[in-house]
Amino acid sequence: MAEAARIDADLIDQATLTRGISFMLLGVALFTFNDALGKWLITEVAVGQLLFVRSAAAMLMLLPFILRSGWRSALLVTRPRLHVLRVLLIMGEVAGFYLAVRHLPLADVMSAYQAAPLIVTLLAIPMLGERVGWRRGLAVAVGFVGVLLVLKPSGDIFGSEASSLVPGLIALSGTVAYALLVILTRQCIRHGAGNLVLITWHTLGVGLFGLLTLPWGWAAIDATTLALLGLIGVVATLAHICINHALKLAPAPLVVPYQYTSLLWAMLLGWIFFADIPSTSMLIGAAIIVASGLFVLHRQNKKQSEAA
Incomplete structure (x- = not known):
């Protein structure tokens, strides 16, 4: 890691850092399991149906935290337009992900989503006024070469058939929507939005989207499928809690890189449950995307350290 990351590591004890990394690894594993379960169920239910039941279960998980803090604390925001736009992006990103994994291998879609930090780096120039040096710019360009390898024109995603x-x-x-979502989340945090506010609006927004689409996509399901749909919401909420706790225990530059372990979980779960075997070009492309993302994180962390 960068020198700044080593300095941050010196500011916390090893046990705390280990707990932070452990919570990040657990959160990423839960998110990937959640995505795999969604891919399995999306062949039986409509996307809106999945999102509605998932959000209802997630709200039940959040309810004790909301009641303890008060509905006003969970819902009141200072920039409502930002939050409305963020919710719209959440709807598009989540729906796009489940629509994509309905037809594509989980690892391929997850690899495409790993390019989001590279897109954030580019979009942060006009949207956040950030400056990107030639090194980070080159890393972003190389990262998109990896995206082309994963989403190769002659491969499973961009095949010859519509x-x-x-x-x-x-x-x-969905990847672009997720990148925009990250930027808007940064802006919401700058204006005082806390984790509970962000998660509550996230859950309500996805649930509302699912509710509005129910008249056009409700499939008859049994109790087992309904329980599994609810499990998606529970697992996603637990994953959010784990990752947020990881970021409280340890500096972001030390734990964020472990999010890339989601690719390993996606490949393993895709192979076990869907018999998906990653192609060579997909593996090379994913490696390029991860390496580029880590280098961008390294440069950004170094820049912040020098500014401090």
């Missing part, structure tokens, strides 16, 4: 082209475009659209 049935593969459309899911590929949806996956890319």
